[in-house]
Amino acid sequence: MSKTTAPEPRTTRATLTRRTALKGLAGGAALAAAPGWVPYIEAQSSAPLKLGFQVHRTGIGAAYGRWYDRVTTAAAALINEGGGIGGRPVEIVTEDDGTDPKRGAEVVEKLATQHGCDLAFGTLFSHVVMGSAPRAGELKLPYFVVSEGHHVASGRLNRYTLQPGITDVKSQVRAMAPWVTQNLGKKVTMIFPDYAFGHDHRDFFSEAVAAQGGEVIEKIAIPPTESSFTKYFPRIPRGTDVLYHVMVGPGVLTFVKELGEFYGTGARPAIFGFIDSLEAVDIATPGLDFLEGTYFWEGMPRYAPPDASEHEGFYRQRVGVDANGASMSDPKDIATYAHMFGCWETLHVIKAGMEAAGYQGPADRAKLIEAVEAMTGMPESREHPQGDKVFNGRTHQVFGHQFISRVEGARLSVVHKTSIEDGMYPDEVDYTTQPF
Amino acid sequence: MDLGPYLMLASLEGAVGAAVLALTALGLSLVFGVMRIVNVAHGEFYMLGAVLAWWVTSMIGGHPALGFVAAMVVAPLVVGLIAAAAERLVLRRLNYDPEATIVATIGLLYVIQQLALSTYGADARPVPAPIDFRIQFPWFGYSGYKLCVIVASAALMLGVWLVLTRTRAGLMMRATQYDPETARAFAIPVGRVYAGVFAAGAMLAALGAVLIVPIQQAHYLMGHDPLLLSFIVVIIGGLGSLRGTVLAAVIIGMSDGIISVFFSPTLAKILATLLVAFVLVWRPTGLFGARAA
Numbered sequence: 001m002s003k004t005t006a007p008e009p010r011t012t013r014a015t016l017t018r019r020t021a022l023k024g025l026a027g028g029a030a031l032a033a034a035p036g037w038v039p040y041i042e043a044q045s046s047a048p049l050k051l052g053f054q055v056h057r058t059g060i061g062a063a064y065g066r067w068y069d070r071v072t073t074a075a076a077a078l079i080n081e082g083g084g085i086g087g088r089p090v091e092i093v094t095e096d097d098g099t100d101p102k103r104g105a106e107v108v109e110k111l112a113t114q115h116g117c118d119l120a121f122g123t124l125f126s127h128v129v130m131g132s133a134p135r136a137g138e139l140k141l142p143y144f145v146v147s148e149g150h151h152v153a154s155g156r157l158n159r160y161t162l163q164p165g166i167t168d169v170k171s172q173v174r175a176m177a178p179w180v181t182q183n184l185g186k187k188v189t190m191i192f193p194d195y196a197f198g199h200d201h202r203d204f205f206s207e208a209v210a211a212q213g214g215e216v217i218e219k220i221a222i223p224p225t226e227s228s229f230t231k232y233f234p235r236i237p238r239g240t241d242v243l244y245h246v247m248v249g250p251g252v253l254t255f256v257k258e259l260g261e262f263y264g265t266g267a268r269p270a271i272f273g274f275i276d277s278l279e280a281v282d283i284a285t286p287g288l289d290f291l292e293g294t295y296f297w298e299g300m301p302r303y304a305p306p307d308a309s310e311h312e313g314f315y316r317q318r319v320g321v322d323a324n325g326a327s328m329s330d331p332k333d334i335a336t337y338a339h340m341f342g343c344w345e346t347l348h349v350i351k352a353g354m355e356a357a358g359y360q361g362p363a364d365r366a367k368l369i370e371a372v373e374a375m376t377g378m379p380e381s382r383e384h385p386q387g388d389k390v391f392n393g394r395t396h397q398v399f400g401h402q403f404i405s406r407v408e409g410a411r412l413s414v415v416h417k418t419s420i421e422d423g424m425y426p427d428e429v430d431y432t433t434q435p436f
Numbered sequence: 437m438d439l440g441p442y443l444m445l446a447s448l449e450g451a452v453g454a455a456v457l458a459l460t461a462l463g464l465s466l467v468f469g470v471m472r473i474v475n476v477a478h479g480e481f482y483m484l485g486a487v488l489a490w491w492v493t494s495m496i497g498g499h500p501a502l503g504f505v506a507a508m509v510v511a512p513l514v515v516g517l518i519a520a521a522a523e524r525l526v527l528r529r530l531n532y533d534p535e536a537t538i539v540a541t542i543g544l545l546y547v548i549q550q551l552a553l554s555t556y557g558a559d560a561r562p563v564p565a566p567i568d569f570r571i572q573f574p575w576f577g578y579s580g581y582k583l584c585v586i587v588a589s590a591a592l593m594l595g596v597w598l599v600l601t602r603t604r605a606g607l608m609m610r611a612t613q614y615d616p617e618t619a620r621a622f623a624i625p626v627g628r629v630y631a632g633v634f635a636a637g638a639m640l641a642a643l644g645a646v647l648i649v650p651i652q653q654a655h656y657l658m659g660h661d662p663l664l665l666s667f668i669v670v671i672i673g674g675l676g677s678l679r680g681t682v683l684a685a686v687i688i689g690m691s692d693g694i695i696s697v698f699f700s701p702t703l704a705k706i707l708a709t710l711l712v713a714f715v716l717v718w719r720p721t722g723l724f725g726a727r728a729a
Binding site: 057058059060062063065066223225226227228230231232233234250251253254258261262263264265266280285286287 | 441442445446449453553557558559560562564568570572574575576577578579651652653655657658661693696697701702
C-alpha cells in the first residue's frame, strides 16, 4: 500500500484517518480469512480439486447411494495414492439429495456456489437427473451422471451433462433383446416403474423386441411409491412367454416375493429381470427360491465369475466387496454391484479429462468438457474394471458390454456377454455443436 | 385370467389391506373420539412399530415366529410409552387445543421420522414371516401369512371392542368421550384417561405395522400412506365412531384392492378421495358420526 501511495505522501497521510485505517484493517482481515483465498494466491496448482458428489443418501435410492458413496471414496483414495489429478489432491464434497428432483437441483447449486466445486457427479435416479441437469447447465457446471437413463443421449439435456461411466437403458435393452427372443420366447409382458427410467425400458425394449420379430403383449406400469404388488399380477396375459421385470426402490423385495407367491408351484412363463429388481437384496432370502432358473441382466456380475480379470479382482477388493457381492465387513450387506462401478469409472474419466485439458480451475470447465468429448476407446483396465468401452463424444454417452446371468443354486452365473456393437444405435443429438 | 379367480384375488388383496387399515384407523378414531384432537403423527407411530419389529426380530434368533411374537408385544409397548410421553410433554401443555395440537403433531411427525432416519437408516429392511406357507389355488398361489393377517386383525379388533364395552377402563374412556366435565365430577382421572387413550391409539397403529411388516418392509417413509388412508376412513366412518371406522376401512380397503386390480391404483385413490368429498358435503359427520350438538 505504501508503494502505491508514495508519489503523494502528504495527501494520503492527510486522508488516512483512524476510521479508514480501521476499515482497511477489517477488510484485509476479512480477505485473509475468506476460505480458500490464501492457498489460491500462493499456490494455485497444489490446492485440492473439489469434486461435488450428489448422492442419494436418503429417500428411495438410499441403498444405491450407500454403495455409490463407498465406491466413490475408494476411487478417490486410489487416485490420491497415485498423486491425485495433475499433481493436485482430490477432495470429494458430498451432498445428499434425498432422491428428490427438486432437492437435486438445489444440491447442484449448493455444490457449485457454496462449496465452489469444480464439477458435480454421481446422480443415479433418472427423475433426479432430469430435475438437476438443467440447473447444472445454467451454472455451467460439468455434471457427470451415473444413471443408466437414456436422457443424456436422447438430446434432452445439455452440453455440460455427460454419462461416461455407465451405459444407458436403450443400449442395454437393444443388446439383450436378441438373446431374450431367441432363447426365452417372443411374447413378452413387461413390468416396470411408472417414470422416466421405466418408460425408457418400455419404449426401447418394445422397439428392440419388435425388431427381432417378437411382441410385447402387455405393459404393466407400477407407481414408484407402490408397496404392494400382487394386485398387478393378474394382468399378466396367459399367452406370455417371457415376463420382463425391472423394479426399483424400497419395495423391490416385496415385489419379487409376491411374484413368487403368485406363481407358486404352478406353471409360469420364463422370467427375465433387470438386477435392479434385486440390487442390494440377497438372492438366498427365503421366498426367492422361485427365481431359480430365471435370468437377470447385470451391468457387472455380482458373483465373481471364474474368468474375472485381474482388474475386476483389484476393483472388488478396493471397494470392499467379497466374491459373493456382499460387503467384506458384513455378509448381509449386499452391494449394488451391477451399477456402482459407474462411479469408479466416471471418476477415472474425470481424472483423464482434467489431465488432458490441463485443468487449473473453474475457468477451464469448457476445456474439460471438450477433453472428455474427444475420448473414444477406453480399454479394460484398473480404471475400467467392468470392461472395455467406447465413448461417443457427440451424444455424451458411453457404450459397453452387458451380462445376462442365470440364477443357479441361489447364485448368479453369467451365461451371455454382449458385444459393444450389440448396444450401438444411431446418434440422436450432437452436443458438440451447442455453444458453451 | 378368468373373471372368477381374478375377483377372488382382488378380494383377498382388498381384505388384507382393509384388515390392517381398520386397526390403524381405529387408533386414529379412538384418539379423536375421546380427546377431540387430530393426530397427524399417527402414521409415524405406525412406522415406528414396523421399525421396532425389525429391531426385535433381528435381536432374537431361532425360529422367525419367536421374534415375531416378541415384536407383537415389545413394539406396541415401546410405541405406547413414546406416545404417552409425547402426550404428557407436549399435548397436555397445549391444553389439547385443536389447532395447536395439529401443529404440534406435525412437528412430532418430523421429529419421529428424522430420528428413525438417523438411527435406523434409510434402507427398507425385511422381517421374516412367522409362518411360511403358500396356498396354491388352481389359478394362482397366495401367501398363507396374508390370510393370517386378516384373522389376527379381526381378533385384535374384537379385543378392542371388548375392552371398550366390557371393562372399567373402557367405561372410563366412553364416559370421557361423552362429557369430560361430568366424567371428572364422577372422579374419573380424565388426564390419565387422555394419556392412556393417546398411547392406545399409537399402539393400535404399531400393531397394524407389525402385522404388515413381513409382507412389506420397514422403511422410514412408510407412514405416509397409512396416515392418508386412515384419515379417509375416519372421515367416511364418522370421527369417533368405532363401528363406522371398521365399516369404512372394509369399504375403502376392499374397493382399493378390487379397483386396483381391475383398473388402476390411481383410480382407486381418486374414487376414495371423491367419496370423502361426497361424505363431507352430504353427511359431514360421517356414516356413523354423532351429530354435532
